[in-house]
Amino acid sequence: AQSVTQPDIHITVSEGASLELRCNYSYGATPYLFWYVQSPGQGLQLLLKYFSGDTLVQGIKGFEAEFKRSQSSFNLRKPSVHWSDAAEYFCAVGARSGYSTLTFGKGTMLLVSP
Amino acid sequence: EAGVAQSPRYKIIEKRQSVAFWCNPISGHATLYWYQQILGQGPKLLIQFQNNGVVDDSQLPKDRFSAERLKGVDSTLKIQPAKLEDSAVYLCASSPGTATGELFFGEGSRLTVL
Numbered sequence: 641a642q643s644v645t646q647p648d649i650h651i652t653v654s655e656g657a658s659l660e661l662r663c664n665y666s667y668g669a670t671p672y673l674f675w676y677v678q679s680p681g682q683g684l685q686l687l688l689k690y691f692s693g694d695t696l697v698q699g700i701k702g703f704e705a706e707f708k709r710s711q712s713s714f715n716l717r718k719p720s721v722h723w724s725d726a727a728e729y730f731c732a733v734g735a736r737s738g739y740s741t742l743t744f745g746k747g748t749m750l751l752v753s754p
Numbered sequence: 755e756a757g758v759a760q761s762p763r764y765k766i767i768e769k770r771q772s773v774a775f776w777c778n779p780i781s782g783h784a785t786l787y788w789y790q791q792i793l794g795q796g797p798k799l800l801i802q803f804q805n806n807g808v809v810d811d812s813q814l815p816k817d818r819f820s821a822e823r824l825k826g827v828d829s830t831l832k833i834q835p836a837k838l839e840d841s842a843v844y845l846c847a848s849s850p851g852t853a854t855g856e857l858f859f860g861e862g863s864r865l866t867v868l
Contacts, residue, residue: 644796672855683758683845683859684797691855730796734855741787741810742857744796 642667642733644745652751653721661716661748663731672734673714674742675705679727687729690714701725726752756780758860760846766866772834775863777846779827783858784851785809786823788831791843791862800844803829804851836867 643666653659665671672691676684688699695707705716714731728749732742759778767773779786785804789797800819802810805826814821818837823829833840843864847857 674855676859681861683861684847684857685859686856689856732796736855741799741802742855744798746794746796 642671642735642743644731644733644743646729646731646745646748648748649746650749650751652753654753655723656720659716659718659721659725659750661729661731661750663714663716663745664712665714665731665733666712667733667735669736670709672736673705673707674732674734675699675703675714675716676730676732676744677727678730678747684730687716721750721752723752723754726750758846758848758858760844760860760863762863763861764864764866766868767836769838769867770835772832773836773865774833775831775844775846775865777829777831777860779829779846779848780858782850783848784826785849786829787847787849787857788821788829789845789847791845793842797845800831833865836865838867841865841867 645664674689675687678684687703688697690697690707703718728747730747731745734742761776787802788800791797800814801821803823806823821831843862845862846860849857
């Protein structure tokens, strides 16, 4: 069965500083990988996704993530955080065969300090 | 393009009462999902429909939860009778049904069981 681990429950970053959110997955082969963001009271919005090809993927709002097969990781990064980035971030893994279903991690809450 | 619509946004009920949530997916999306998101956790899949057939309901508590997708479009999720531990946000998502894995989420229905 596939699973996702996000080891950090909360992270606080100063505005303008760089950000890295960690994600490790467990899956028998190369999965589809996603990062979603959830603002309070809102649904989940897709930030970026990895299907194949270049292991460094660019997303919306200046985010990027790198797929590292050897480490089973898909960490999310942003070079300079803005106060509006404060939200909860979820990493998700999906199977490449059969019907697409996503398994989510427990999320990392990002707090941005002035 | 209209997104995934859900209603009601908020619902408060007493335990042992019943509740129903409605979802209208993005037009043309063949696959529809219901996820449960308990506070502090990531979304957990309850049920997945492909058109109007059930693909995966292995994590649906069938003694109290039921869901249907009439004519392969709208869907309703029902809980009867509700328990305190059912307090959560119920997220509906849809996808085109192709093997890309990307899900599009509604804003969710927040249930509080007293």
